[in-house]
Amino acid sequence: MQVRAENISKRYANMAALDDVSLTVGSGELVALLGPSGSGKTTLLRTIAGLEHPDAGAVYFNDRDASESRIQDRGVGFVFQHYALFKHMRVMDNIAFGLRARKTNKPSESEIKRRVMELLDLVQLSGLDHRFPSQLSGGQRQRVALARALAIEPSVLLLDEPFGALDARVRKDLRRWLREIHERTGHTTLFVTHDQEEALELADRVVVMNKGKIEQSATPDEIYDTPATPFVFSFIGESSVIPVQVGNGRATLDERMLDLEVGNLPDGPAQLYLRPEDVAMVTDGGPGIPGLVVSTRRIGGMRRVTIECGLARHRIEFDASAEVTIANSQRLQVRVIGGRVYGAGSEGYATEKLAASATSDFKWAKAEGWLDR
């Protein structure tokens, strides 16, 4: 079942929770809706489920306008952020609820029981059918919620921050397990998350939302390699931002302390976005951007170093080998070996990826005292 949301808008009081959002989830696709808290993810998910009425726009299930059918008949399996299990019912009655509520094609009680056991097996909770939700751990409740949603054989599965309330360890396990279930059952699935790692690892396609709008919709690789907007760039991983001036195909900062070739970006102010791996410390004595170390912290096998550069003390973060000792207030030089420049485009952003070759060539103004502040 293909799901299409077209030009959905939804306002609360004077704030747009969704602003002309369009989204298509292909049949059998696993799509992640990624964005910070308050970006409208839940509102969009609820609108698709029919739990929320959009101010404008429509939702189509396989070209059928879903607003014509009641929520009950949409066949949407919804997994709520806080599970919303029926507290007073045992696990098996929770899962059986949807089957028992059927008006047509209601299976017999023994058939229902068989199906419940099957689902419990699928979500690896066999033997817990007589527990109450309060007697389960968070991860187990999450699985019951999923089994309950799957029981109605939904045409679409919607999950709101399915692992949001769980600890990191359980999350990783459940992530893999959800992927497996998706591969086995093949449901068209849309899940919400604010965790970029979760979205990139799990989904066929990631839809990044911000302030009620979709910033980019692409495969995890594309999202990471060619983030369409500064927001996507900074949301998808660690980043440093430096305002630059673009002119004649070059991005410069502070009278050419930084001077990078950026291809055909329009002239004017732009932003240089750098990931830690886009910056390298100069160890061979060659030219580099001078900076002052303000902090270091250990991240796994690397040391994350923060330096301040330029007259406005722009902060840049990069990773250095843990073996190199770097002290606070130490001066060092770095080289830009990647990154992305965002300038104003005709619509949205014009962006250029910096090629390592294009960026190795830069000059740095002889520091005129700015380093010795």
Added chain:
Amino acid sequence: MNSAKPRKMRQAIGEGRWTRLTLITIALVFLGLMLIAPLLVVFVEAFSRGVGVYIDALAMPDTMAALRLTLLVAAIAVPVNLVFGVAAAWAIAKFEFKGKAFLLTLIDLPFAVSPVVSGLIFVLLFGANSVLGPWLDGAGIKVLFAVPGIVLATIFITFPFIARELIPLMQQQGSSEEEAAVSLGAGGWRTFFQVTLPNVKWGLLYGVLLCNARAMGEFGAVTVVSGNIRGVTTTLPLHIEILYNDNKAAAAFAVASLLALLALVTLAVKTLLEARFANSLAAQRRH
């Protein structure tokens, strides 16, 4: 885990032993003087002329009539308020609409207004000089100084009990379980009876108990609308007052002991429910 908590709390509050003892003593003495002693007096006075007088007082035709009327009024008022209370609480807790704050205030009105005034409102509405009165008279329906008036006044007075009990409970629980039920294909009734109602059943029962106690014990509003026609429009509280004014103190207290007994039973059931209620609430909060 639970048993360790109070000890810690006490330490945190850090009151000395004497402060604590003094406070507890004051509370107990006050309770004893103001609540328990009067209750005891009722029973002592009821039996002051012996068991024979007690039984005679209860067996009086007027007493039996008052008891029947009281039960009838409660049997109508409580179910009506059960339905309205649940509907109002549902509307307030689960929907957003204009005038919600006003509706909440309105529900509290019977608590805020003196019962006598509530009774007078009905006199104004249905009295001989009102708009409705003559019209109803013409139709042969007697409201004032008759059972319908008593029932209406009682419904008015006891309206807030069930709604007030349910609103905070339903608000706290939100509507996500109902949304889950609906998305799983359940219709409105199934959702209500299988999801909403079980989640509030203890609070609902508690509200019904309080509502019932008040419905049987209401004096002020009922006395205004009933006209105190002996054996016809006297409920138990009115009957007690009449006996007392007739200098039949022992009989009055004998009938009063019936009401007091009802209060004690209500309190006992309420205490049991609260223990039960607290557990199920705690279990829910563990979510």
